[in-house]
Amino acid sequence: MNNRITAMLGVEHPIVQAPMGWIARxxxxxxxxxxxxxxIIETSSGQLEEVREEIRKMRTLTEKPFGxxxxxxxxxxPDIVPFVVDQGVKFVTTSAGDPNKYCEPLKKAGLTVFHVVPTLDGALKAIAAGVDGLVVEGGEGGGFKNPRDVALMVLLPLIRSKVDVPIIAAGGMVCxxxxxxxxxxxxxxxxxxxRMVSAAESPVHQNWKDAIVGAKETDxxxxxxxGPGPALRALRTAKTEEIDRNPIGDVRPEFARIRDLYFGGDxxxxxxxxxxxxxxxxxxKPVAQIIGEVMDEFHEQMAVLCRTYA
Structure with a gap:
């Protein structure tokens, strides 16, 4: 596929893996x-020496672009920008904060910068900051969210009607x-x-993968x-159901044992x-199978729509 995303990122398929903390390595x-x-390699774990080693591993495992x-x-x-620039990557996504903070120095260093936005106001602020593109994130996606969540079906066409930069859609993307x-x-x-958390190459424990495979759309x-702290979307478990019924305020302390869940299976x-x-x-499924099936079905569905409605 040839479009602005594949051209800017130097990839074959316009499919980006989300930067999940501890997992996106x-x-x-x-x-x-x-x-x-x-x-995409994450930095949200805060373990920058581990991240540096993961980027070194990346260069032994692939000759393809990564961000x-x-x-x-x-x-x-405070030196996160020099850290990222020093890794020699050409693509960076920024998220969970003001796009003005890092956009200018990253772009001055020659990187392509996309900012993750959950609202139209956020998108317009990112455009004003000079980003090259946007990751538009609907509230149906997992992870830390805007507390006033908007579904991608509403948010994406709204933002597209107001901006002209390339957009990567996030939230509900699976096929x-x-x-x-x-x-x-x-x-x-x-x-x-x-979808990538549940992939064969994902480093998370099989218990979490099995829970995703067994989940219903309401789970x-x-x-x-x-608040205080970030809103978030998570798997329905005994713990999260209890927090849902009886909010505890700041949920951040609940992440103290995150590695016991991610990699220990609890x-x-x-x-x-x-x-x-x-x-x-x-x-x-293996990542290559996931991406191959997504692209095959994408082209098939576009062709069906053209035949049916053109």
């Missing part, structure tokens, strides 16, 4: 890049049909989180809408950030 990201998509995410709310190192729908609404690429909860140890699209995932 070399094992998963290299599989995405090798399959023709854009693998880095800066999740601003979790940045602990060729959802990709075709996103393109119809104004996107030129898609970002996948929960996520939206927590902490009224789904009650912390909060498993998961999108509603878990209800559509019915098998663990």
């Amino acid at each position: 070399a094992q998963l990201a290299s599989a995405v890049s090798n399959a023709g998509g854009m693998g 880095v995410n800066i999740a601003q709310a979790f940045v602990r190192d 060729g049909r959802t990709m075709a729908a996103a393109f119809a609404l104004g996107a030129e690429g898609v970002q996948m989180g929960t 996520t909860v939206f927590l902490n809408r009224h 789904l009650e140890a912390s909060i498993a950030l998961t999108g509603q699209v878990a209800g559509r995932i019915d098998a663990v």
Whole structure:
């Protein structure tokens, strides 16, 4: 496919892997890049020496392009921009904060910068800051969210009607049909989180993958809408159901044992950030198969629509 996203990122397919903390590292990201998509390395874990090593591993696992995410709310190192620039990547996504903070120095260093936005106001602010493109993120996606969540079906065409930069759609992206729908609404690429968490190359424990495969479309909860701290969408478990029924205020302490959940398989140890699209995932598959099937179905659905309605 040739469009603005593939041209800007240097990838074969306009599919980006979401930058999940602790998860978006070399094992998963290299599989995405090798399959023709854009693998992303996270920095939200705050473990920059580990991240540096993961980027080193990436260069041994793939010769394809990959990027880095800066999740601003979790940045602990004031030198995060020089750190990212020094890694030699050409693409960075910024999120969870003011796009003005890092956009200018990143662009001055020659990087392509996309900012993640959950609202039209956020999109316009990012455009004014000079970003090259946007990741438009609907409230159905997993992870930390705007407490006033908006579904991608509403948010994406709204933002597209006001801006002309390339847009990557995030939230509910799982297959060729959802990709075709996103393109119809104004996107030129898609970002996948929960689908990649459940992939064969994902480093998370099999218990979490099995929970995603077994989930219904109603098996996520939206927590902490009224703060303090971030709102979030997560897998429905005994812990998250209890927090949903009896809000505890700041949920951030609940992430103290996140690695026990992610890599130890204890789904009650912390909060498993998961999108509603878990209800559509019915098998663990290799990344290359996921991306191949998405692209095949995308082209098939576009052709069907053209034949039916042109």
